[in-house]
Amino acid sequence: MSSGLLFACVGAILFSMGVAGVILIGHLLRRVLAFNLMGSGAFLILVGLAQRNDVPDPVPQAMVLTGIVVAVAATALALALARRLHALTGKLELPADEA
Amino acid sequence: MSLVFDLLLAAALLWSGGRCLSVDRLDRAIVLFIAFGLLMALAWARLAAPDIGLAEAAIGAGLTGALLLDAYGALKRRKE
Numbered sequence: 001m002s003s004g005l006l007f008a009c010v011g012a013i014l015f016s017m018g019v020a021g022v023i024l025i026g027h028l029l030r031r032v033l034a035f036n037l038m039g040s041g042a043f044l045i046l047v048g049l050a051q052r053n054d055v056p057d058p059v060p061q062a063m064v065l066t067g068i069v070v071a072v073a074a075t076a077l078a079l080a081l082a083r084r085l086h087a088l089t090g091k092l093e094l095p096a097d098e099a
Numbered sequence: 100m101s102l103v104f105d106l107l108l109a110a111a112l113l114w115s116g117g118r119c120l121s122v123d124r125l126d127r128a129i130v131l132f133i134a135f136g137l138l139m140a141l142a143w144a145r146l147a148a149p150d151i152g153l154a155e156a157a158i159g160a161g162l163t164g165a166l167l168l169d170a171y172g173a174l175k176r177r178k179e
Contacts (some may be wrong), residue, residue, distance in 0.1 A: 030120065
């Protein structure tokens with residue numbers, strides 16, 4: 001088993017843990033953490049699976065480099081929204097929608 | 100030898116990621132997330148992508164960790 005495949009498997013497990021966290025956890029800051037975990041798993045799959053015979057492919061690496069920066073911007077936006085929600089309602093959870 | 104290191108790194112990644120979601124105190128969860136980011140930087144170095152490793156250590160662990168700790172501190176101060 002090459003290290004690329006190993007880290008791709010780790011990325012798949014991390015992605016599923018992040019999905020479970022985003023769905024199951026109510027606290028918004030923890031949800032942001034789970035979302036970041038999900039993104040890291042996706043990046044690991046991208047770079048890990050792109051290696052054939054331990055020769056790295058530069059195109060997914062450039063995509064992941066861009067994705068890390070975008071993930072930080074999305075995290076900052078999510079944190080600003082959570083702080084605004086806390087200032088307006090005093091809670092750190094999304095309101096349950098009335099069906 | 101490198102396979103042992105890879106397996107240890109993978110186990111540490113999974114452990115810190117899982118604990119980051121399941122630990123009960125929020126500040127510990129954030130610190131665990133920063134540790135997870137630094138371990139990810141090591142994983143990028145193992146995957147022959149040191150540039151992504153540098154970006155992950157500076158932006159993914161450093162900047163995101165600072166943002167999360169800042170938000171945590173602000174929310175805690177407002178709650179008191």
